[in-house]
Amino acid sequence: MTTFVGMSQVGNNSVEFQLQGSVKGKENYEPISGVQVSTDKGAFTRTNALGEFKIRASVGDMLIIQGPELQTVRHIIKSEEDIDVLVEGYGSAIDTKSKKREVSGARKSLMEHQRFLDSANFYKKTDLEKSIDFVASSMELLGSAGNKRELSMSLRMLGEIYTYHGQYDLAITNFKDALAAQESNKTKILLGKTYVQNGNNAGAMEVLEPLVEVKNMVPYQRIELLEALGDANKASNNLKRAQDYYKEGLLIAKKNQISPKEIDLNSKIADVFASEDKLIEAEGFYQNSLDLSRQVAPERLIQESEKVADFYNQKNRFEDEIQLRKQNLSELEQMPRSSRATDKKGAVKDTITSQRINYKIANAYIAQDKLDEAIPYLEKSIVEANRDDDLVVQKDATRTLSEVYRNKGEYNKALESYQDYVAVVDSLYVRKEQEIASAAQFNREIANTQNRISSLEQERELNQSKYSLAVTEQQLYEETSKRQKWIIYSLIFGIALMALTAYLYYRSNKQQKLANNLLALKSLRTQMNPHFIFNALNSVNNYIAKSDERSANRFLSEFSVLMRSVLENSEEDFIPLAKELQLLQLYVKLEHSRFSDKFDYEINVDQHIDVDAFQIPPMLLQPYIENAIWHGLRYKEEKGMLKIVLRQLTKDMVEIRIEDNGIGRKKSAELKTTNQKKQKSKGMGNIQKRIQILNDMYKNRVEVSISDLNQDRTGTKVSLKLKKQ
Incomplete structure (x- = not known):
């Protein structure tokens, strides 16, 4: 494979072509890999393992070949023919066949x-x-x-x-x-730039400043060095030095017509002037970056325009900001979606998305108290954010729209928008939880891969030691057997040590997995369904509102007993089945007292079942019963029936069946609102996670299946099979 980097050229009237060539030693024609090949116009690449290279150039350009082990070679390109560069003094003649x-x-x-x-x-x-x-x-x-x-x-x-x-x-x-x-200069520049990204500006300057005195550095590399030094000084608030480095880099970029870097450096110089409140100078350099961006690519123009629009926003120049952002929207709409900047997972980046631009335009109108003009842009931002699954912008735009309606006195619309905002926040919360889990997994993978590389380097060093020992053994073949045995024992000890390390690493991973599972179970067990708690407290409130103090006291007393039992069992993976049945009886009794006109219930336990011999995760059945009442029986026109049946399947297995003759899962799904369809039952999700973790830890003790009770898809049957421990 050939490594090729082509830099965009601006202002070059010559026709560019792809020049191919090779770099070899003059004495033995041995290919020289890793040599830096550049042109005086800023194009840059390296030779591959065969000494070959490809680079964008024009007739009349100067080709520059540089490397740590050879003298710099310069060559004027006179045609499009391939070039073979022969370097004197590299290597020596090879005589023997071996x-x-x-x-x-x-x-x-x-x-x-x-x-x-x-x-x-x-x-x-x-x-x-x-x-x-x-x-x-x-x-x-x-x-x-x-x-x-x-x-x-x-x-x-x-x-x-x-x-x-x-x-x-x-x-x-x-x-x-x-x-x-x-x-290597390249490695030092990369190290310095990484120091800046990591916030260690002093470390960056310590690495990079000595490179300023290095001669014969490739122009593009010199620009990267000066830009990194400017970034480090800007982050350290040394604005004058930062500006000097940026301007020096800009001169080199202009001289070598390296347009992308010209844009970057003009923009960064403008940022420094803006931070010093030198608005005229800042605007001039921002305009330079915009003019150059127009000659490169639409995406780059939009990025730079958005930076300038942000600058106008900071200086309260809202009309200029709005005009520029509207131009960006027009440019963005003309671009195919496939060419817009996206991240590695495919999601559209925030910097040049139409939903974010629309949101910023709306904020500029709001800052001028032009609420009617802001509303269409907020609505468009919400629609586009929903299309691109951009929950952050959707959340901000929905909240702002609610505030605008409130300020206008349109409280119904404000309430509707606020409800949409709450729904988006809930979705965003779920996504953040998933992102946190993914980030944790990603960090574990990073640690594992780095450990693998470290082990590989240690193994390589060990192999080098073995190689050196083998050479020494060959040279000192007549030494005593005692030395030979010592080498053998050393190798055996090394292998045993590596085997022990591998075993300890495996055991550590296994213990970490168990600890993660226990932590996840503890987290899930402590989560009580918020709908049940909220609705139960509402019931107490209704009793109090009706002056039915006796019913309120009775309901609250029974509810507190249930909550106390739940909290007492929150630290247990399993509790006796008999204890779980008592909790379910109390729970169903509470729900029946609230919906006595909607359903009756019965709990049938096979007399031959030894309920004390079986263990079950606490509150495992409650979400299924709650679903049966709230999504099946509550919407039934006539009075329904809830059945909870326990029967023994085998000596070591019982079946717990929950049946309701409600409206069924299909009808219940049709009755859900749009927002409800977007939400997932947190209780059911917790149950599924708990079952998955417990089955993984205890060898598949719990099995759950859900089906329709009747052929017309009314009613629901939940079958839970429980194995004896």
Whole structure:
């Protein structure tokens, strides 16, 4: 695979083409990999394991070849023909056949190493695990004789992967290891930029400032260095120094016509002026970034325009802000959705989404007290955010719309919008919980992969030791057998130590999984269905409102008994079946006292069942009974019937069946509102999670199935099969 980076060119009247070539030693024609190849226009690439390269260039450009082990070569491109660059003094002549075979094998190894790194770079942004696997494969390929240069390249690639995924501490560690293997300006710049992203500005300047004195640095690399130093000083509030670095980088970018960096640096200089309240200078540099962006790509123009619009917003220039954002909306609508900026999971980025732009336009109108003009943009933002599943913008826009209606005195619409806002907040809360769980899993995977790389490096060092010992043994073949036995015992001890480490690692993972399961169970057990608590308290309130003090006291007393029992059992994975039946009888009694006109109930327990011999998770059946009452029997026109039946299937298994002759699951689903359809029953979700975890820990003790009671799809039957412990 060939690594190729093409930089956008602005203002170049010559026709660009893809120039191909190779870099080899003049004495032995040995390919030279990893050489920096650039043009005076800013294009940049490196040679692959075969010494080959591809780069965008024009006739008349100067080709610059640089590397740590060779003198800089400059060549004027005169045609589109391939170029072979021969470097003097690289390597020596190869005379013997055995030496030729050795070089051939090493060359293949270098080719494979570069191929693995190219693959890791390809998957860097889309598949973390796969990209790290390729880096690990490249390190395994080095073996005991791998040189420092290739090891440094592998560690640097690993640092780049971690940087992209926000694991800055791991990235810094690997960049430092890469520098320990071999000094490299590129690695130092990457380390400095990662320090800035991690908030260690002093560390960034300590690494980057000595590079300013380095001569013959590639222009694009020099620009990255100056930009990183500007970022570090800006973050440290050294605005004058930051501006000096940015301006120096901008001069180099203009000289070499590196347009993307010209845009970046103009924008950053404008940011510095804006923070100093130098509005005229800031606006001038922002305008420069906009003019350059128009020549690059629509996406970049919109990004820069939004930054300028934010600047107008901060300075209360709302009319200018609105006009610019409307232009951005027009540009965005002309772009195909497939070309809009998206993140690695496919969700549209916030920076250039139409829903966020519409929301910001609405806020600008609100700041001017133009509420009627703001409403259409808020409504459009909500619709587009819902389409793109952007809950954050949908939440903010819905809340703002409710406030606008309230300020206008349209309280019905304000209430309706606020109810939509509450629904979106609930959905966002569920998503945040899922994101937290995913982030925890992601961090565990990151830790595992880094441990694997560390183990691989330790293994490589051990292999190098073994290799050195083998060479020494060959040279000192006539030494005593005592020394030979010592080497053998050392190897056995090393293998035993690795086996013990692997066993302890396996046991630690197993214990961690058990601890996670116990923590999840404890969390789920402490969650009582909020609908039941809310409705029960409402019932007490209704009794009090009707001056039925006796019924209120009775209901509250029974409800407190139920709640006390639930809390007492919250620390247990399983309780006796007899105790669970007592809780269910009390729960159904409470619900029946509230809906006595809607259903009757009966609880039938087979007399042959030894209920004390069976254990069941506490409050496992309550959500199913609640669903039967609230979604089946409550909507039935005539009085319904709830049956709870316990029968013994085998000596070690009982069946608990919950039946209701209500309206059925299909009819209940049709009666749900749009908001209700978006919500998931938290109680049912908790039950499913608890059953899954308990079955995993206790070998499938609980089995639940739900079906329609009648052929016309009315009524519901829940069958729960429970095994004896």
